[in-house]
Amino acid sequence: MRRTFLVVTAAAMVMVIAGCSAGGGDTSAVSTTTGGADAVGVAEATAAFQKSLEPLTPPTDATPVTPPQGGKTIGVLSCGQTAPACALMADQAKKAVELLGWTPVVVDGKLNPQDWSNGDLQLINQKVDGIINIVAADATVPAALEKAKAANIPVVCMICANPAQAPVPNPSVANVDADYALQGKLVADYIIMNSKGAGKVAIMENQTAPPVVLRHDALKQELKTCSGCSVVFAEQLGQSGDIIASARTMATSILQRLPKGEVGYLVPPSDSQVSGVDQALSATGRSEVQITSFDCNAENLALIRKGQSETLCVVTPLSWAGWAAVDQMVRVLAGQPGQNVQLQVQSITKDNAPAEGTEPGTFDFAGFYGKLWGKF
Numbered sequence: 149m150r151r152t153f154l155v156v157t158a159a160a161m162v163m164v165i166a167g168c169s170a171g172g173g174d175t176s177a178v179s180t181t182t183g184g185a186d187a188v189g190v191a192e193a194t195a196a197f198q199k200s201l202e203p204l205t206p207p208t209d210a211t212p213v214t215p216p217q218g219g220k221t222i223g224v225l226s227c228g229q230t231a232p233a234c235a236l237m238a239d240q241a242k243k244a245v246e247l248l249g250w251t252p253v254v255v256d257g258k259l260n261p262q263d264w265s266n267g268d269l270q271l272i273n274q275k276v277d278g279i280i281n282i283v284a285a286d287a288t289v290p291a292a293l294e295k296a297k298a299a300n301i302p303v304v305c306m307i308c309a310n311p312a313q314a315p316v317p318n319p320s321v322a323n324v325d326a327d328y329a330l331q332g333k334l335v336a337d338y339i340i341m342n343s344k345g346a347g348k349v350a351i352m353e354n355q356t357a358p359p360v361v362l363r364h365d366a367l368k369q370e371l372k373t374c375s376g377c378s379v380v381f382a383e384q385l386g387q388s389g390d391i392i393a394s395a396r397t398m399a400t401s402i403l404q405r406l407p408k409g410e411v412g413y414l415v416p417p418s419d420s421q422v423s424g425v426d427q428a429l430s431a432t433g434r435s436e437v438q439i440t441s442f443d444c445n446a447e448n449l450a451l452i453r454k455g456q457s458e459t460l461c462v463v464t465p466l467s468w469a470g471w472a473a474v475d476q477m478v479r480v481l482a483g484q485p486g487q488n489v490q491l492q493v494q495s496i497t498k499d500n501a502p503a504e505g506t507e508p509g510t511f512d513f514a515g516f517y518g519k520l521w522g523k524f
């Protein structure tokens with residue numbers, strides 16, 4: 149079932165994967181003791197979590213497709229090239245387009261919805277053959293989508309959570325996302341397992357970012373299966389340009405409000421806020437509190453690998469998303485209907501963290517998709 153969300157701002161959406169939002173809490177704290185489980189529930193959470201440690205694998209149901217003849221020009225709207233995750237997805241999409249022998253045109257969305265819309269309009273005026281939007285959910289660029297439709301230019305969106313939002317006129321013809329609800333459930337399963345059914349959890353929320361809402365809703369729902377677990381804090385992050393400072397401020401407030409024994413886990417919206425949370429833990433000497441988060445950025449993997457404050461991240465396969473989005477564009481331009489693709493996710497702890505310089509959840513994207521496209 150689709151949900152209706154507030155219109156997504158640039159800061160709210162990019163924070164999901166790139167770090168563009170944060171701030172002090174602006175709602176009342178929530179203290180909710182959940183109910184329902186015992187040792188059996190802990191065992192079930194443990195089994196589900198352990199399964200999520202398995203490596204990602206290439207899809208087994210992908211079918212070959214013949215790319216349309218003639219050179220194509222594909223616009224790639226990056227959510228913001230100063231954000232590493234946005235730049236990574238744009239770079240992978242660019243490489244995929246180049247493998248096809250086509251021409252990529254990358255436009256910097258500058259982490260701002262107005263620039264996202266302007267970027268799409270720029271690509272439409274350049275008469276590109278297709279547009280791939282990164283993070284710029286349909287609700288943020290309705291006028292551009294209308295003009296793209298009128299110009300017969302298909303739009304594919306990746307890491308936008310469009311299928312979970314109320315539909316808009318002239319929507320993207322295909323979407324590539326992760327299973328955001330599963331990501332939230334896995335964080336809860338880890339907490340239930342790690343705490344032996346006694347986890348006290350503080351959640352740093354953002355109701356305007358659909359993937360974050362889906363993650364945190366699933367996190368809370370799964371914690372309800374744990375009779376000894378509780379959500380001891382749940383407040384909204386405001387919008388600020390300095391997400392690290394803002395995350396540090398909120399985390400410090402949480403730790404001051406909740407002394408030792410009253411909170412064991414901090415869950416920010418994404419790995420992009422973890423640096424600020426880590427700074428707060430260090431400054432307050434609260435080494436007993438763990439950070440559990442999403443995306444698995446390089447700097448966060450380093451914390452996990454070294455056994456430091458962040459003990460878990462759940463992968464959002466950003467590089468894979470770039471290739472999968474181009475694959476959808478190939479299929480749409482070849483006359484096939486677009487699909488809503490949901491990529492696998494994986495949990496990363498110290499035990500299965502990849503070597504330094506290696507991104508989790510990777511396989512030979514060029515070889516896999518190149519074969520589907522008849523390039524190898």
